[in-house]
Amino acid sequence: MKKHIVMMPGDGIGPEVTASAQQVLEAVAEEFSHRFTFEEQPIGGTAVDNHGSPLPASTTEACKAADAVFLGAVGGPKWDQNPAHLRPERGLLDIRKNLELFANLRPVKGFSSLLHASPLKEEVVQNSDFMIIRELTGGLYFGEPKERRNNGNSVVDTLAYDRHEIERIVRRGFEAARLRRGHLTSVDKANVLESSRLWREIVEEMKSEYPDVTVEHELVDAAAMKLITNPSHFDVIVTENMFGDILSDEASVITGSLGMLPSASLNEEAFGLYEPVHGSAPDIAGQGKANPIASILSTALMLRHSFGMDQEAQRIESAVSQAVEQGYHTADVNIPDGQVVNTKELTERIIDLMKADSTTTNIMNCYV
């Protein structure tokens, strides 16, 4: 299969982890006889420095013409005092908007050799394997008007959704649950908010289309508690923009490994932007210390969700799990009796394991 991928390295450790992601995609292309072409485009603080904008128009155009897009990370102290329109994060918000990426997927899965690093007890966090699907382009963060009244002493923010916006994100939830363990938790605040009552009604209407998926409704406050007391309860969580923002950050710390969490943001077709959950980590930029796993797992999401290449995605995920369980890790995580390696070495180890996996499969096939 032929695919064209735009790579946006961004700032800080972005270029280092983007290089790892591209290396892994190149190895997948070689192993599975695909043809992936890559095009680098500027975003974030480096784009402000070199092009006068955190998201040059040419970057958006290139992304629209691609089959999928990868983003490293943006931001850093150098640009912290810039005016709002020249902040690196503006580039990220604008590219999501320009590409109409309304569904944010964040899988969270613990590695058994890293459970000790979780702030939760090992027995609580073990077997956690869930995905949060957050609505990304509507709700409270996009309400109108945003205004101050009464001489600046009263404020109004609105939480607006229409049926179409809720239906398309809830459908993503059902589809994802169907590909996983078949359990969907819809999170809302239906005891207080009218928008949540419409959300709940729509979930109820749609569930007859997915008889293979079990559905539950959970209030956001109860869901926040259950995420840290019983995370293995969840399979797929689907929720509104602000609830999803808060819950996904809560979820990102329970496995104790920020450098290992991938994400995908999808539009109504299969097109998506794939990026690690972590930021640009300016404190370790350029030192070869960046953990490439979040980025590498983001490429697996790209293969699965944009290209329909599930087998290829599984090969990457399995190689990452093997590398971690064998004790290879960057300095940001601690595996007792493990071996600290740099970004490049960990990437190469994962690629070697991917290739070895294919050898094993081929040898086994000889005996079938």
Ligand code: NAD
């Ligand atoms: P951060 O995620 O960049 O870093 C938090 C801590 O985790 C740091 O100690 C960092 O060294 C470590 N860390 C993060 N990713 C790592 C990795 N892959 N390997 C090893 N260690 C890793 O968050 P922050 O410090 O709050 O923000 C730094 C900059 O990143 C800010 O400018 C912020 O605005 C930006 N940011 C960007 C994104 C994005 O591009 N999507 C997301 C969050 C923050």
